[in-house]
Amino acid sequence: MRIRVASGFTLIEIMIAVVVIAILVAIAYPSYLEHVKTTRRGEAKAALLELSQFMERKFTADGCYKCGTETVTLPLTQVPRDGGTKYYDLRLASSPAVSSASYTLEAAPTGAMSGDSCGTFKLDQTGTKTAGASNCW
Numbered sequence: 001m002r003i004r005v006a007s008g009f010t011l012i013e014i015m016i017a018v019v020v021i022a023i024l025v026a027i028a029y030p031s032y033l034e035h036v037k038t039t040r041r042g043e044a045k046a047a048l049l050e051l052s053q054f055m056e057r058k059f060t061a062d063g064c065y066k067c068g069t070e071t072v073t074l075p076l077t078q079v080p081r082d083g084g085t086k087y088y089d090l091r092l093a094s095s096p097a098v099s100s101a102s103y104t105l106e107a108a109p110t111g112a113m114s115g116d117s118c119g120t121f122k123l124d125q126t127g128t129k130t131a132g133a134s135n136c137w
Contacts, residue, residue, distance in 0.1 A: 041118055041136065044079045044088040044107040048123045051076060051090060051105050055125070064100035065125065072098055079107065087113040093122065101125075 051074055058072070059065050066072050072092060079088035093104035107121040119132020129137040 037113065037116060040079070040087050040113055041116075041121075044090075044109075044121055045137065047076055047079050047081070047088070047090055048105050048107050048121055052123055052125075052127075055103055055105070065103045066098045066100055072103075085111055087111045088121075 054075055055065055055072075074090060074092065076090050078086040078090060080086065087110060088107045089110050091106050091108070092098050093106045096102065096104060098104075102125050104122055104124045109116045109118075109120065117133050118136035121137070122128075122130045131137055
């Protein structure tokens with residue numbers, strides 16, 4: 001009579017593999033989420049720089065950022081620009097208000113980025129960059 005040797009995985013071996021995978025996921029997922037946030041911040045900063053160039057072209061053409069009582073309309077109002085689920089609102093700051101010689105642009109986090117540690121990114125006509133945390137720009 002021949003003895004059959006069992007082949008396959010034991011329950012302990014499968015449980016060890018599951019635990020190892022769970023540990024790897026617990027380490028990798030938060031890192032992935034932080035990478036996504038960093039990428040979104042970079043996209044918001046690039047949009048602010050693009051809007052700053054728009055304002056400078058306007059100043060070059062008109063001699064002022066806001067002439068008289070005109071309303072300045074920005075070509076971009078959100079990030080991402082393609083109209084997907086937005087995570088930054090782009091706008092001219094109301095304080096200090098846009099004037100003929102100055103402006104401040106803001107990228108305010110919304111949606112998935114609301115509550116982000118960097119907060120609102122700001123850029124003014126002098127190129128001064130500010131954010132909620134000092135190491136975000």
